[in-house]
Amino acid sequence: MDLSRALNILFRTAHIAAASILLGGHAFDLPADRLHFGLWLTVATGIALGAMEAGPRLVWFHQVRGLMTLAKLGLLLTVPFLWGHWHLRLAVLLAVVAIASVGSHMPARFRYYSVVLRQVVRCHGGPGVARLDDEPGEDAIAENPQHTDDDARGVGRARRVGRAERDPR
Numbered sequence: 001m002d003l004s005r006a007l008n009i010l011f012r013t014a015h016i017a018a019a020s021i022l023l024g025g026h027a028f029d030l031p032a033d034r035l036h037f038g039l040w041l042t043v044a045t046g047i048a049l050g051a052m053e054a055g056p057r058l059v060w061f062h063q064v065r066g067l068m069t070l071a072k073l074g075l076l077l078t079v080p081f082l083w084g085h086w087h088l089r090l091a092v093l094l095a096v097v098a099i100a101s102v103g104s105h106m107p108a109r110f111r112y113y114s115v116v117l118r119q120v121v122r123c124h125g126g127p128g129v130a131r132l133d134d135e136p137g138e139d140a141i142a143e144n145p146q147h148t149d150d151d152a153r154g155v156g157r158a159r160r161v162g163r164a165e166r167d168p169r
Contacts (some may be wrong), residue, residue, distance in 0.1 A: 015045035018076055019100075023093045032083050043076055059123055061115040068103040072096045 022038035050069050054060035063069070075096050082089045103111065114121045 004052065008049070011045050011048045011052065015042065015049060019041040019044055019096070020109055023090075026086070026090050026093055029086050030054070039076065039079055040065055041071065044150065055123070057123060059114060059117075059121050062114050063121060063123075064106075064110065064113050064115070065103060065111040067115065072099050075099075 010137075016036050018041035022035060022042050025035045025038060046069065050066070050073075053069070054066065059064040075092050078092055079089055082092065109120050112120050112122065
């Protein structure tokens with residue numbers, strides 16, 4: 001495993017843990033002084049992950065994946081201004097979780113779509129970038145009604161490849 005992958009795993013694990021503590025603390029209405037560390041750790045690890053994902057190119061900032069990350073960061077930065085409003089803080093944090101969940105599970109052809117260039121932009125890396133080649137275009141999906149979401153994620157292909165390796169007919 002190379003260093004950048006190890007750092008990505010380290011920061012992602014810390015980020016998920018910090019965000020979980022932050023959301024749980026807000027759900028149980030812990031005092032602000034007990035939540036500040038979790039908030040700033042969530043923001044810091046999120047910025048580190050964004051910097052790693054973006055790399056030296058600025059394209060990440062206008063791809064859907066970057067825009068969703070910036071939206072989450074913007075929402076998180078509103079939390080300190082909402083300390084007197086428990087229900088609003090919780091709603092903001094739940095919105096952050098929803099954005100994160102949708103963003104990390106959407107097909108690569110949407111995550112890597114550039115709203116500036118109005119096309120999918122392949123870049124140096126990031127989760128799912130290898131699957132861009134495996135994903136059929138919209139025309140292929142319309143032409144093949146047997147196409148499934150599994151095929152769009154490459155799962156069907158992985159099953160076929162695995163079967164071919166076991167039974168090379």
